Amino acid sequence: MFLKKSAVKGDKNGVTYMNGQVRFQGVSLNVYSYAVDGILIDTGAQSLKKYFEAFIDEADFQQVMLTHFHEDHTGCAAYAAKSTQLPIFLNQTSIQSCSQKADYPLYRQLFWGRRKPFSSQAMPDTFTSNRATWDAIDTPGHAHDHKAFLNRETGQLFTGDLFVQERTKVIMSEESIPQIIDSLKRVLTYEFKEMFCSHAGYVENGRTALTQKLDYLMSIQHDVCTLHDQGESANEICKKLFPKKYPIIKFSGREWDSRHIISSILSER
Template sequence: MNGEVAFQGFSMSVYCYLIDGVLIDTGAQSLHKYFEAFINAANFDQVLITHHHEDHTGCAAYIGKIKKVPIYINEKSIDVCANKANYPFYRKVFWGSRKPFEAKPTPTIFHSRNATWDVIDTPGHAFDHQSFLNRNTGQLFTGDLFVQVHTKLILADESINTIINSLEKVLTFDFDEVICQHAGFVKDGRNALKQKLDYLNSVRQEVISLNQEGFGAKEICQKLFPKQYPIIKLSGGDWDSLHIVNSILKENNLPVNY
């Protein structure tokens, strides 16, 4: 399944994948009318969700109602998903209002019809983020771990250090293909993840070096990320390049010095 949400100059694709009887992620509630026919006709035994964000869980309640198949998510966010979603208004405009749904804790290993899968904890973008590796095919479903090589914006509660650790972790596994919930099939996927890891390590070093030279967070942000993306204003600063700088400084116990 693939749909696109666009508003005031910002757009993003959302993918969900059906493979070997497993549906990976459920898309946004705002895309339900486009995904409904696919969901109704699809033959799957279980749903695995990479993390609780509403663009990945928006159709889960509908699936739970009509399909009666188990839905799995990190046990850390089962209670979050069982309640009405609480997130900013602009995200509801994009993704709709995610309804409560029941889920079970994702095991560390699960089986589909013909394959064995590893569940890899990959937090950083979200506290409960997980990636799924099909051992038999060498396909790694990365949720929002990848998205793009050169990250320019993050949410206020994301952690650059933790994302770096998660990238290092998945790269210890044996896989060839990377399949992303926003970028789709990633060409030369393993190398793309390595490139992202190198990029974030480089950004972290630049931020630390500039801070040691006496520059504050906003000054560093202006030097490294001068472009003002529309989503910054649209989200009221919930998405911002400044969060990258702040995350690095705070997590490395360095002064922010606005």
């Protein structure tokens, strides 16, 4: 199968980034890795190792911070560990699973490659870089182990997959909209300005973007609960709120689906 791969390297306000992209049959996915003030945030995907390994080789950092265990964020972590011998930090709940061979669906292996096992250390609640103190903020919902990183000195917030886009239309089967709502509320209690998302990239007014996402998800949550109380089934609610069928739904074998938005809300009422 033919995949189209590309990458763009750049910098924004003291943050260097590599943005890798994979395209196949109408589906296009991308992911960022960031280097800032002696910190490498996420390592990119194994399928794009040509780009991300070169980025790791060129970047100036003393420690690696991983937002969560998903393979597009940890795909080159084993390379970083082997080539630099520097510490890699991850939510403690994922240390054991990431030290073993990864197990995830074939379509994700197609896009992101097969992540190799790597060793990591437990993520502290706060950590320091060359010139700053950082907060590692618990932000579960997209993944159980998800973290966001805030540079207290610059007000730069690195959100991993917490944001991605304002108006969420599909989510993975294990995601939880109520947990994402709680995580957004938690992040918004911190002082920050710019946002660096692992898929949307640089967002100048991060607080506004995250607030708008929170408002949107709370509106969806309200609509789902109201329609369910009126006697409509999850399938009926999904057809009403999300009538469009996105290519990723079929391609992923429904691991990604609008239906999961509805079910996650109803299961945690």
